[in-house]
Amino acid sequence: MTAANPLGTEKVSSLLARFSIPAIIGMVVNALYNVVDRIYIGNAPGIGANGLAGITIGFPIMIILLSIGILFGTGGATLFSMKLGEKKPEEADQALGNAFSMLLISGAAFLVLGQIFLDPLLRLFGASDTVLPYSTEYMRIIFFGAIFQVTSMGMNNFLRADGQPKLAMLTMFMGAGVNIVLDPIFIYVFDMGMAGAALATIISQAISMIWILSYFLSSRANHRLRLRYMVLRSKVIMRIGSLGMPGFLMQLSNSMLNAVLNKTLFMYGGDLAVSGMGIVNSIQTILLMPITGLMQGVQPIISFNYGARKYSRVKTAERLAMTVATIIVAAGWITTRVFPEQLVSLFNREPELLRFGSYALRAWFLCLPVIGFQILGANFFQATGRSRMAMVLTLTRQVILLIPSILIFSRIWGLNGILHAAPFADAVSALVTGIAFFFGIRKLSDNAGDQDDPVLPAEPVTEQY
Template sequence: MEETNPLGTEKVSHLLMQFSIPAIIGMMVNALYNVVDRIYIGNAPALGANGLAGITIGFPIMIILLSIGLLFGVGGATLFSMKLGEKKPREAEQALGNAFSLLLFSGLLFMILGQLFLAPILQLFGASATVLPFATEYMRIIFFGAIFQIVSLGLNNFLRADGQPKLAMVTMFMGAGVNIILDPVFIYLFDMGMAGAALATILSQFISMVWILSYFLSRRSHHQIQLKNMQLKLPVATRITTLGLPNFLLQLGNSLLNVVLNMNLLAYGGDIAVSGMGIVNSVQTILLMPITGLVQGAQPIVSFNYGAKKFQRVKEAQKLAILTATAIVVIGWIMTRLMPELLVSLFNREPELIEFGSQALRAWFLFLPVIGFQIVASNFFQATGRTRSAIFLTLTRQIILLIPAILIFSRQWGMTGLLHAAPFADGVSALVTGIWYYVGIKQLTKEEAGLGSVDYEV
């Protein structure tokens, strides 16, 4: 019954804290998977800058893995939350079962394709002859663990939607904690190099997957994964995929962005520029993962209350999320202004790399303060089922604006232009999202006033 579900009755600010803080902590910890690998690899004498470049080349593939987990995880959890809000628990459990099947199948497919076409993929993604052996050693093992990452990441969204935000956080803590402990053991003690870093990553993801499955296959969960719900139903699978598309396309675009970026960095600055941007990517991951966690925490609140037609609660959750996101990115922006050299030196202390990395950090994050709003406002359309609007807005920054800006600005102004493509895309995308969001909230207010359902899709 609705009155027993706190998503529809409890104070919105308390709910946002309850759901978002564990998600933020969890995403920050989850970000450490790739970042810790880079820190250990960058400081390993036998790996250094080439090792950093190798993992940077593999980063777009890691993003694709993430995107598949989000496609079926966020899409499934959004449908799950909306059906619970509509008081349709059986349909919610069917969304859970179908999403789990989609996660399993896609993880297995990704693993097989990765093993078959590893070298050509890495060369396509910009690996030079020097860097290719480092990237190959790392990514071959990562591909073997693809199913672990996709399933654990995807089902983590259902933990929050099932009312277990703290358990979702603990799951990420477990995985990242194991990774942090195993990394130095495999890389330094066993002298396994790139392979050691990758092995530590997939073992930690395996533990996370087992932990989540033990919850959803037990009576502890409010809604279990059941065999009867795992049989794919086309309308359910299609709806899950549609709802997850904005996150999927955003991350896929991020992967394409990194490929274009790596190729242009190689052309204008060589392997040292690729290594330096690997550090920038790591810092960006740390700075923006709290926003991802905030959005994940807000999603079930917004989706449930939208399904329950409690539009005032939807608007209140959005307002609080935007204010919080802006505060987070402003703090991150100040750090990139005051201590760029310190941030770069965590990964590698080669003078040339510190010089380039510091310059790149200052330029790349120039308009960081507007990004919190852009991400949260875009997610509003996804959480309320306005998929086309969400897809358009999430692609604006990374694909529609940033990739062309990198290609045009680098040709006009070289490396300086390339590094300033990001603030250009950040500023324009925030402006476009602001206009879209203003219209969206006005239409929601009309619905609240009882003027009927209004479509404000693209």
């Protein structure tokens, strides 16, 4: 089965299109979970800007849930692909089973902890007295669905790694489609407000999880979930964790960033600024989710061929992916320059919010065109098993640079400084990533020799467990 895997033989550009296009579409659709909630809530009578702020306050917590799915989903799928490339299918099955077990355990832990510490958490993330009731009503239900969100997001990575990118895309379509249909019914028809938006979200995530599990428990799967591989093994978990750590830290730092951002925005601009940045974050999610999908699509190609020591295919895949990523973010940047008011008005049409949101959109996305390269450059090191470098590059943009910039710039230039902290961090982190990527690719070339020769000595390229 492994010898015939198209990841090692099919034309790289065709593979990238086949794996990335469904992932890109799927991630954009998946982004609609939170974005659609904000659109419906922002336009709901009696809720409006306060409801938007309530979801914005809860968003960092939802990112933490997403980060757990990435930790064990992306980490497990990367190890799964590398082991298939090394022709070790049983170890690949162990990665699948152990990752699934950890997704279930972590989702259950979040469900319990979220119900116990919800109010203090929301206060910590910047909820004011006005916004707290809206955020509490929404997030209490979201936490009840933590297992669904974590497991469906994590296991979707294995669908792609098992050679089913279209099925992964359809799974996201199904979940987001259900959410889009249920949102207006629960919010407007049943008059459930914030609770209705949250209920629609967790129902759709539950359907996605059931759909994915039905595949991995059936004969259609190339690698099925089996109980003997779901028994936790510390070495497997540690390896999965190390490979998933960069993506996990990226999302965790994103959560920390949003928490700091919300509190700083409230300090300098009140609930209106928090609501406006909630709109900017929603648009950012839509613009950057294609890059996440592209990253997920190229990951199994890079990991498999790195494991198989076909380094020229690794470099070709990375070059093509970075080109596509740059085109995508450049198109998004042009859109934010030309149609800022129209984008903001999708969420709310209050004049003051529209005015602030439009300005914030232009300022925050000033250096958007370099972000695609920065994300994929960091992911290159993750996909090839160099987790430490990936971790450093991942943290550079959102933790090492952006959070201090927000705190420092706000003291000097107030609200305007907050909005211009992002382009500063984007530009500097892209420069740092470019230098690291240059030397990483050169080292790969130096070690390759005749990298596509099938008679290369069987030198291990990943840790054994």
